[in-house]
Amino acid sequence: MHETDMTKALIGTIRDWWDAQPEKPTVQKVHLIVGTFTCVEPASLQFAFDVQTQGTFLDGAELAIKDVPLVAHCHTCHADYQPELGSQYACPSCHSPMEDIRSGRELKIDRLECVAA
Template sequence: MHETDMTKALIMTVQDWFDQQTVKPKITKIHLLVGQFTCVEPMSLQFAFEVQTKQTFLEGVELVIKDVPLVAYCHPCQAEYRPEIGSQYSCPTCRSPMEDIRSGRELKIDRIEHHQCTPV
């Protein structure tokens, strides 16, 4: 389950960002972009995040996952198309092999929602 390793990397990235903040913010949501061609299972990623953030500064933070479709570009046809993952990757019009992926490989933090904690 590579989602576990990806979640660890996500937590480390957010931790690095958090540590750089002079006033520690209260994180409420982490928005991720996850491409369909990454073979990441969003439900598994969600589960791994919940398990790995228990009793940490990220406990209770909502992980919002946006699926990014696989979109390829066919140079002979000069057109974009959406390959069928697992079955048909070539251009549906001319059958040229998929060479130019325009989206679908993303796996990144889009944004972190937070608010500044006020000192007591």
């Protein structure tokens, strides 16, 4: 389950930011953007976050995950399309191979909601 390692990295990134703050804010919500092509399972990520933040500076913080669909662009027919994961990645119109991913690979912190300490 690579979500566990991803959650450790996420917590480490937030901790680096939090440690640099002169007054330690309370993090209430972590907004995360996750593309479907990352193959990250949101429920597993949520579970790992809940378990790994217990007893830490993030204990009680909510994880809000925004899913971003896989969107590819076909340079042959100039169309955007949404390939079906694990199935056919070629353009449904002209059957050219997928070569330009426009979205779906994101895995990043969008923002944090905090209150002053």
